[in-house]
Amino acid sequence: MGKKFRETHTIPFYECDAKRRLTIPTLIKLAVSCSTVQSEQLGVSEEDVEKLGLGWIITHYEITISRLPEQGETVTVQTEAESYNKFFCYRNFWIFDESGAECVFIESVFALMDFETRKIASVRDEVLAPFESEKIKKIKRPTPLLPFEKATESKDYRVRFYDLDANQHVNNAVYFSWLFDVLDRSFLEEHVPEKIVLNFNKEVRYGEMVVSEYELVEEVEFLATKHQVNSQDQLSCEATIYWQK
Amino acid sequence: MGKKFRETHTIPFYECDAKRRLTIPTLIKLAVSCSTVQSEQLGVSEEDVEKLGLGWIITHYEITISRLPEQGETVTVQTEAESYNKFFCYRNFWIFDESGAECVFIESVFALMDFETRKIASVRDEVLAPFESEKIKKIKRPTPLLPFEKATESKDYRVRFYDLDANQHVNNAVYFSWLFDVLDRSFLEEHVPEKIVLNFNKEVRYGEMVVSEYELVEEVEFLATKHQVNSQDQLSCEATIYWQK
Known part of the structure; x- marks a missing residue:
């Protein structure tokens, strides 16, 4: 504690x-x-x-x-x-x-x-x-992400000056705006996330273009979106978002 | 008062x-x-x-x-x-x-x-x-902008979900991020604005692409950038920013 x-x-x-x-x-x-x-x-x-x-x-x-x-x-x-x-x-x-x-x-x-x-x-x-x-000795195992298969949609984003913080790299909160913005406006207005699992894999730098992709998964038990953010053809961040049904 | x-x-x-x-x-x-x-x-x-x-x-x-x-x-x-x-x-x-x-x-x-x-x-x-x-009876005359002539640089921006506020249109603060982000990173890190004059001409809606352009003016007396933001080929916002020398 x-x-x-x-x-x-x-x-x-x-x-x-x-x-x-x-x-x-x-x-x-x-x-x-x-x-x-x-x-x-x-x-x-x-x-x-x-x-x-x-x-x-x-x-x-x-x-x-x-x-x-x-x-x-x-x-x-x-x-x-x-x-x-x-x-x-x-x-x-x-x-x-x-x-x-x-x-x-x-x-x-x-x-x-x-x-x-x-x-x-x-x-x-x-x-x-x-x-x-x-x-502690143990390395905790994070909750696994749902595997990404095929993008439902993708959008491009250029890293902006105000995305940088005093560490001179993209503030980690900005990745969430890329993850969410790629979704439809009507989907975002009608749905509220209930669980977000996210891994950061690689830093993104100023001026780079990132591609944010998502895949919709609608099952009887849950509604989820699976996400990938790539920059310079390298995986920068991946996530699974579960939405209230 | x-x-x-x-x-x-x-x-x-x-x-x-x-x-x-x-x-x-x-x-x-x-x-x-x-x-x-x-x-x-x-x-x-x-x-x-x-x-x-x-x-x-x-x-x-x-x-x-x-x-x-x-x-x-x-x-x-x-x-x-x-x-x-x-x-x-x-x-x-x-x-x-x-x-x-x-x-x-x-x-x-x-x-x-x-x-x-x-x-x-x-x-x-x-x-x-x-x-x-x-x-009052009087309609105040705003400080005039410097006339825009030829863009030094331009960048495109797509309106994002989080750019909207509860009025369902782009929050007026977002225009300032388009005005500033088009400038070079090194210019923004080295300069501080001392006066900004800005006119809003036309609303921008969700999903539209905007083009932010600027023109640098370096005179003996002042350093300024002149700005235009266009959406769907219509002028949405124009500004002059004077920078500390």
């Missing part, structure tokens, strides 16, 4: 979609922003980690949505760096509404990248110590 | 660019959000105006930037619906930093659109009364 940290946030209209529901990219931004503030308060800010020649990257998300908060609601965002092994850190996020009900639960996997080699570095105990995360 | 309204806001990392400065689209979102909250508190929310078959549109911005606020700063956003005539409402916005210094001053022109005819409707006194705006 790591130290828990929480912040409150009132959702302005500009963080919402055309249906006044919190957008998924903003949901991710709120979560990661909360962990950034916790890290600063514990004296292991991004700048502190940079001084070691390292930077945080996110490799996996598993997002369970009970209800998307709406414009004007004041939510509590909570995070906890739960545990870590030699290479991966397991961090959880929660979004609660004013009644204390859980709207969103996010499990994520973070790793440290060595800026020089651009490869994953082993986790340093001193970076993790302030979070009081449990050190 | 209208009623003034102010809110404070702490700038999270995700509202900033790669240089940790507040992005221009977020600057606009913060301003308009502040006027939305004031309108709600005065009992003339967007929903109330909608019931009259009307909706607010913005036709002109003139933005003077002394300093762009940075990540982590707590700013005060202030607005005042200063005056109005038969067709136009003149609303000002300010962003102050913690020391009370003015970072940004925005003059804007709002109008009411009739949803049925899609044309500008005359301003209703009952909609404006709660703001205590001064009724």
Whole structure:
């Protein structure tokens, strides 16, 4: 069990979609922003980690949505760096509404990248110590994705200047806008995601073109979309989104 | 003199660019959000105006930037619906930093659109009364734009689902991302705008492709970029941005 940290946030209209529901990219931004503030308060800010020649990257998300908060609601965002092994850190996020009900639960996997080699570095105990995360031996197996077969539709996106954050690469929330935007407007207006499983495979850089593809799967038991984002013919990110039926 | 309204806001990392400065689209979102909250508190929310078959549109911005606020700063956003005539409402916005210094001053022109005819409707006194705006005869002449001659560069953008807001059209802040993104990354990293003059000419709808073009003007006295955004071969928005030298 790591130290828990929480912040409150009132959702302005500009963080919402055309249906006044919190957008998924903003949901991710709120979560990661909360962990950034916790890290600063514990004296292991991004700048502190940079001084070691390292930077945080996110490799996996598993997002369970009970209800998307709406414009004007004041939510509590909570995070906890739960545990870590030699290479991966397991961090959880929660979004609660004013009644204390859980709207969103996010499990994520973070790793440290060595800026020089651009490869994953082993986790340093001193970076993790302030979070009081449990050190474990096990490497957790993420929930598998549904296999991608044949694209129902695809759209191209050019990386924009405002997609970059202070790490000089595409902010991880932007991938969610590529994943969702490729879907039809009417589908997005009529459906709410209930579970998103996502793997990041490769960084995308400024000016690159990405291709976002999806495949619709409609079964008796579930409605899902399977996603791939490719850049320069290399898989950058893949995901499965399960939708409320 | 209208009623003034102010809110404070702490700038999270995700509202900033790669240089940790507040992005221009977020600057606009913060301003308009502040006027939305004031309108709600005065009992003339967007929903109330909608019931009259009307909706607010913005036709002109003139933005003077002394300093762009940075990540982590707590700013005060202030607005005042200063005056109005038969067709136009003149609303000002300010962003102050913690020391009370003015970072940004925005003059804007709002109008009411009739949803049925899609044309500008005359301003209703009952909609404006709660703001205590001064009724004037004069139609103010906006600062002229530098004439656009020949594009230095152009980029295409497809309207995305998350570009739409609850009014079901492209949020006005999105135009600023098209205006800025067409510029070179190195130019954007090295320069800060000091004045932006912008006219909106025509709505852009979901799924349309827009072409954002700019022309660089380097004079002894000033450095400026002139901008046009076209959609379906019609001028949607034009602007002049003056940059700190």
